[in-house]
Amino acid sequence: xxxxxxxxxxxxxxxxxxxxxxxxxxxxxxxxxxxxxxxxxxxxxxxxxxxxxxxxxxxxxxxxxxxxxxxxxxxxxxxxxxxxxxxxxxxxxxxxxxxxxxxxxxxxxxxxxxxxxxxxxxxxxxxxxxxxxxxxxxxxxxxxxxxxxxxxxxxxxxxxxxxxxxxxxxxxxxxxxxxxxxxxxxxxxxxxxxxxxxxxxxxxxxxxxxxxxxxxxxxxxxxxxxxxxxxxxxxxxxxxxxxxxxxxxxxxxxxxxxxxxxxxxxxxxxxx
Numbered sequence: 332x333x334x335x336x337x338x339x340x341x342x343x344x345x346x347x348x349x350x351x352x353x354x355x356x357x358x359x360x361x362x363x364x365x366x367x368x369x370x371x372x373x374x375x376x377x378x379x380x381x382x383x384x385x386x387x388x389x390x391x392x393x394x395x396x397x398x399x400x401x402x403x404x405x406x407x408x409x410x411x412x413x414x415x416x417x418x419x420x421x422x423x424x425x426x427x428x429x430x431x432x433x434x435x436x437x438x439x440x441x442x443x444x445x446x447x448x449x450x451x452x453x454x455x456x457x458x459x460x461x462x463x464x465x466x467x468x469x470x471x472x473x474x475x476x477x478x479x480x481x482x483x484x485x486x487x488x489x490x491x492x493x494x495x496x497x498x499x500x501x502x503x504x505x506x507x508x509x510x511x512x513x514x515x516x517x518x519x520x521x522x523x524x525x526x527x528x529x530x531x532x533x534x535x536x537x538x539x540x541x542x543x544x545x546x547x548x549x550x551x552x553x554x555x556x557x558x559x560x561x562x563x564x565x566x567x568x569x570x571x572x573x574x575x576x577x578x579x580x581x582x583x584x585x586x587x588x589x590x591x592x593x594x595x596x597x598x599x600x601x602x603x
Contacts, residue, residue, distance in 0.1 A: 406582055408592040409573040412560040413545035422541045425579045428455075428466040434583055435470065439479035447481050447510055451495070454516040462524045462533045468544050469523055471578040472496055472532065472551065475571075475586075481510040481518070488567075490529070496522020499529025548575040563593040 501521025
């Protein structure tokens, strides 16, 4: 069907232009209003804190020893005379007493009550104050000798070695639950200050440097220091001084040390 427009007829070009303009207006009116760009979230991820390490220069031909000092580091085979020149850790690499005790506390709680563990800590502090032997050294020997078990059994070779520090014929707490506070303190006193039958840590110390501690550990374990000065030579437990040094710098658990890795002329392979 054909319709005749009423009124004057507009030119065809003008008509097309108007229709196009009207369509554009309709499209524009239907479009959603522009949205403001979404704000971006800027997250800052903190970089992981690297482990603290201490590198001790080795003696000629031995290289250096790198030791983790922030906690449970890997075991290092320390050989020789206990000097930093031979690669042994200086005191600056030791874990402080509070941290060391906290790190070893779970091991002690495997056998002891919370009260008994707290008494061990208090006794270490009081015996250290009265004998002058460093708390860190006392704790290291306790963990080495008994894992901090107040009811640990005794060992014996030439004589009985009882208690937390397997002292020279001192007291023990076998079969006593709870272990009396006085006995816990006495076990630590026996191992640190000695007994009427034999020496403790104090008697083996000739100074307060790290090397003196490692030598005292050897003397405590075997009764004497080899004339060569080597801390694994002629020892009851060749790894003993190396074990104590490792505990002082944060090693936890039972020692993986193999005698052949620390004795003079032995292997230099690292312990797994």
